[in-house]
Amino acid sequence: MILPGFPDAAPLAGLAGGILIGLAAALMLLGAGRIAGVSGISARAFGISDGGISRDGAWAFLIGLPLGAAIIGLLGGGGEPQYAGTVPLVIAGLLVGMGTRMGSGCTSGHGVCGVSRLSQRSIVATLTFIATGIATVTLMNALGLEVLQ
Amino acid sequence: MIARTLPPLAAGTLFGAGLALGGMTDPARVRGFLDLFGAWDPTLVFVMGGAVLVMAVAWRFVPRMAHPLFAPKFALPDRSDLTARLIGGAALFGVGWGVAGLCPGPGFAALAIEPGAATIFVAAMLVGMAIVRLMEPAA
Structure with missing residues (x-):
């Protein structure tokens, strides 16, 4: 479809x-x-x-x-x-690891389990990581940074 | 041992299959969703929508069950406070998610697709988690 x-x-x-x-x-x-x-x-x-x-x-x-x-x-x-190269993978991994511990969850815990439970914390966390994710990709594309190889 | 490991193994396998089927092990799809102002790919909306719909039904069963099917009791988060730590952490996570198009689930699932790249991502992620633990041992 x-x-x-x-x-x-x-x-x-x-x-x-x-x-x-x-x-x-x-x-x-x-x-x-x-x-x-x-x-x-x-x-x-x-x-x-x-x-x-x-x-x-x-x-x-x-x-x-x-x-x-x-x-x-x-x-x-x-x-x-296709996946990113070593440098972006390391940067991304560090940020994902630190962010998910500080933020008590990621796309699965907050985005799927918490949002479906209408948890206030999870809804705010999900909107936040989607917003900064969009900002990151938009900025990288504007700068012409291609990471997937 | 079996009751402790078999349900999570089945759940993890279903989860990994769902990620791969839904295109979430493909960073181009994830970054396409985050490219809202460019060549936007709405596939992730369908993935998250399907998962949230099923889970919204599942949550309805919890108050009606004395205990989970294979465990003595439910152990679920009960916090509702919005903290700077929560929002700051989610913000950092989103940046990392955008950089490589991977989050923790697809990172592990991708070990079966491109082990080299997935190992680098997962290892860096575990280091990031350990850094937070070392900086904030009480948290």
Whole structure:
């Protein structure tokens, strides 16, 4: 399906992927009684935070992420994405790591789990990171900085 | 052990599959969504919309359940205060998200797609998390 005016968008694949993500988060919530927040789960797995999900549970979730992506790849989905080079990846990783710890969450914990719960903190955090993300990409494009290679 | 690890493993696998299917392991798609004033790609709206819809239903079950299916009790965030730390952290995260088009979930999922790039991103992210922990041990 093509979205009128946006020939490159993939609305149906996006919606299907979103529903899978929602089911995953619902399984964490109703099965384990926890928020499926990937930044918090990573910090827990690597011993950077103490509370929250059990450490083996955190590792199990993290191992699942590339496993799920690999399954989609084997089924012929996901395409062949390009990633940024080393310097932008390091800068981005540092900012994402610091920001998600200070901000208590990322796109999954705030954007999916918190927004769907109408959490005030998550709605404000989500609007904030989308706004600074838009500002960053807009500025980089204005400066002609291409990062994906 | 099984009850502690099997639900998160299944959830993580579904989550990673959803990210890849929805194009969120492709930084060009994510940065396309953030390029609101340029060649905007609305795909992420559909991903987040689908996920939020399913979760909005899931939240309705929580007050009706005495405990989660595979755990003794719910352990959910209960804060509602808006702090400078929350907003500043989210702002920094958004900048990083924009620079490389990756956030934590797709970073780990991409280990199956381009291990070299994903490892660099994930390692830097863990260093960033550790820096916050070292600077603010009480937080």
